Amino acid sequence: MSDLRLSRSQAAALQELNASRPVKVIAVTGGKGGVGKTTVSANLAVSIAAQGREVMLLDADLGMANVDVLLGVHARYHLGHVLRGECAIEDVIVTGPHGLQIVPAASGIKQMANLSAAEHAGIIRAFSDLYHNVDVLVVDTAAGLHESVLTFSQAAHHVLVVVCDEPASITDAYALIKVLSREHGVQRFQILANHTRRSGEGPQLYQKILRVCDRFLNVSLEFAGSVPYDDYLRRAVQRQAAVVDAYPSSISSTALKNLAVKADKWTVPQGARGHLEFFVERMVGARIGPETVLQ
Numbered sequence: 001m002s003d004l005r006l007s008r009s010q011a012a013a014l015q016e017l018n019a020s021r022p023v024k025v026i027a028v029t030g031g032k033g034g035v036g037k038t039t040v041s042a043n044l045a046v047s048i049a050a051q052g053r054e055v056m057l058l059d060a061d062l063g064m065a066n067v068d069v070l071l072g073v074h075a076r077y078h079l080g081h082v083l084r085g086e087c088a089i090e091d092v093i094v095t096g097p098h099g100l101q102i103v104p105a106a107s108g109i110k111q112m113a114n115l116s117a118a119e120h121a122g123i124i125r126a127f128s129d130l131y132h133n134v135d136v137l138v139v140d141t142a143a144g145l146h147e148s149v150l151t152f153s154q155a156a157h158h159v160l161v162v163v164c165d166e167p168a169s170i171t172d173a174y175a176l177i178k179v180l181s182r183e184h185g186v187q188r189f190q191i192l193a194n195h196t197r198r199s200g201e202g203p204q205l206y207q208k209i210l211r212v213c214d215r216f217l218n219v220s221l222e223f224a225g226s227v228p229y230d231d232y233l234r235r236a237v238q239r240q241a242a243v244v245d246a247y248p249s250s251i252s253s254t255a256l257k258n259l260a261v262k263a264d265k266w267t268v269p270q271g272a273r274g275h276l277e278f279f280v281e282r283m284v285g286a287r288i289g290p291e292t293v294l295q
Ligand SMILES: Nc1ncnc2c1ncn2[C@@H]1O[C@H](COP(=O)(O)OP(=O)(O)OP(=O)(O)O)[C@@H](O)[C@H]1O
Pocket: 030, 032, 033, 034, 035, 036, 037, 038, 039, 040, 061, 141, 142, 143, 194, 195, 196, 227, 228, 229, 230, 231, 233, 234, 237, 252
């Protein structure tokens, strides 16, 4: 573990200082596997960090984690160690590009993909004990309608749904929006079209989803933009780097950086919403007294 660990009183004082700063939490999801959730999460987090914000990226694809591999960072510990009580959440954090703080998960550990609801809640609550400075938390979720996807999405302020123009992606995105809205009280969604191959494809894809959601669900959707299919993105993966850093003027980089500028303007709702949330204490906004002094 790190030699730079804070004493209990320092950690408590920092936690109190940060308590007045609400953290914007963005869950990146999509229903279908392979639509680009991790690519979008990692590049969105790196781009917001490059804009000077304090950003944390949580790999919430708990059994098949790959954020660390994608960004070329070495993770010694992961959330599995936290759940087993072997270390605290701050011990698993690794630093990525532009000071991005990455919370890695395990890969290939079956029981991590099948945690109980209480264990998911435990992970979310553990964030409230962090004394780190965080402006934005980006959460990369797993594929499908797994309970972890629903819990982490519900605990976020903004749900970014990544879709491709394929029938299975559209159907899965719709299914996810339906379950999140009907069973988890999530009413607002941002739709991001990925892998687009011509101009106009993203807005058309958004319209398709909007039509069916308007007809059957009580939700509000916004179009977050389009990320074109880009070979540079694949090359960046080979280099284990974010495309926004490795090929900053590529077409996918431009689109992902535009998304980051947009996401930076999304607001954080005030007050707790009555269900499990990340950083809920900071939402409530504890007051900082003059006695808050680092020892
Ligand atoms: N815009 C794009 N252009 C080219 N390749 C892309 C694009 N977006 C994603 N990819 C590639 O598609 C593959 C799947 O992407 P990614 O791992 O981000 O998807 P995912 O939704 O996180 O998958 P999973 O459901 O398995 O977690 C990767 O090889 C990635 O490099």
